[in-house]
Amino acid sequence: MCTRMASPLPRQMGQGIECAIEVDGQPVKDAYSFSQPSPFIYVYLPNEAAARAIARRSILVRAILREWASATSYEELLDQIRNDPPGDMVDFPAGKTFAMRVEGYHQRLSIEYQREMINRIGECCPPAVYERGRVNLRSPDVTWCLIEEYISRGPLQRVYFGTRVAEGIRVTDHLLDRFRLNRRSYLGTTAMDPELAFLMANMACSAPGRVVLDPFVGTGSLLLSVAALVPGVQVLGTDIDPRTVRGLGRPVAGSRPGTNALTNFQEIGLAHSVDLVLCDASRSPWRLPGFTGQSTARLAGFVDAIIADPPYGVRESAQQLTQRLRPRSCAEPNDERYILKTNYPPEQVYADLVDFAALHLPVGGRLVYWLAVITEFFTPEDVPRHPAMNLVALCPQSFSRWTRFLVVMEKTREPAFDAGSTTAAGGPLPLACSLAPGAGLAAEDRAYVETLRQGRETSYGQFRTQYFNTAKNGPHEPVLPLAPGEGKVRQTRRRAAPLPDAVPAVAPTAQPEEQ
Secondary structure, eight states, X not given: OEEESOOSSOEEEGGGXXXXXXXXXXXXSOTTSOOOSOSOOEEEOSOHHXXXXXXXXXSSXXXXXXXXXXXXXXXXXXXXXXXXXXXXXXXXXXXXXXXEEEEEESSOOOHHHHHHHHHHHHHHSOTHHHHHOXXXXXXXXXXXXXXXXXXXXXXXXXXXXXXXXXXXXXXXXXXXXXXXXXXXXXXXXXXXXXXXXXXXXXXXXXXXXXXXXXXXXXXXXXXXXXXXXXTTOXXXXXXXXHHHHHTOSSOOTTOOTTOOTTHHHHHTTXXXXXXXXXXXXXXXXXXXXXXXXXXXXXXXXXXXEEEEOOOOSSSSOOEEEEEEEOOTTTOBTTBOEEEEEEEOOHHHHHHHHHHHXXXXXXXXXXXXXXXEEEGGGOOGGGSOXXXXXXXXXXXXXXXXXXXXXXXXXXXXXXXXXXXXOOOTXXXXXXBGGGOOTTTTXXXXXXXXXXXXXXXXXXXXXXXXXXXXXXXXXXXXXXOOOOOTTOTTOOOOOOOOOOOOOOOOOSSOOOOTTOO
């Protein structure tokens, strides 16, 4: 990331910092909507303190440089340095130490080549640098960086020269290495990659003193990253499966015996920051304050942010609790029903998640979750919506035949409710999360929800079936059901009708080493 300490187009960034982003000389209006092959972007910041604050929190930023010169060739770059020397070289303070680094993106540079480039830059430097300062390669006071950019190991595209203002937390704290999955004592089949988990924590605007909820906590990998990245945050997780939380299920390779979801927190001294609750995400236990039987008061602001990786039905199944009547031979006088787990359809999982966020988040609170789809069937209309939630970002992570989107939503207002709202069964609303989609909402909001969720098939609704059919039959030749009248004729593979092209990405893919 290259910085310029000016702001022609200021925009709000994390931690209340005003900034502007520029790509190819053009200002970026939406920080989530641009995509480019180069990992270097220009960010206009008010001062170096703001740059250091961003580097201490950002996961994808490796370093922030104050650019002094950039060109497509070394001859042009050296001319810029000779004609307009960097300000911190001209006024280099006496007694300070300095170092020069040469790095290449998509290109390995030999030691001999690096020395040659340092000598060429040194010949253009003002004499004050060598008269007042001295070289210190271990811990210099000032570091000048020369970075060569190549695209797919092709010819040199551009070369940058600047002062390193700050290094990202992934470099200074070795964050990704410290929290690698193979270093943890307790693992699960769906443990989230730590880099993506840290990214989710930032997208949710986690901050000290706030409460972050994961309604599908599993082994706690998401919440562990939130607690490690943001000291002082309180994390809360719920899950329906006690075996996973308590470590009683089938062991996963790499897990130590006798460990559970709390073990990883205990090992890094963050056990005081986490609470776990065994419950059904579709029937959450959080009761309404001051409930009188007919009141529609809700537990708004119960959590400040929600992050989740809902089960896709591939490695882990989605389940919810339900009631059934006992057979007459087993029924007791006052116990005619029993509780059991049943399938939790993906459409309902995401609908309940968005509804829960709209009801319990404060205005400005964020919901961040993963949405897995088969790429060729996806359309933007598939993303679950709610009248009180605004879609902030839709960041794709593409795989060979399927994609999962990091969906970021922000609550913009409180849902509108009719006075004396009741459930579909006619009773009062004892729990905020017991609302069926649209139940109790005012007419405008209810019509919005019902329009979105009735009579539509989504690309994630049958993700599990499509996933395995695609893996077996190829992405463009799914097995089609028998047409009426075909009887018991042996079913063969038939090419499906042409499908529309996949929707282009609307935000840069979350991948390591991009920025």
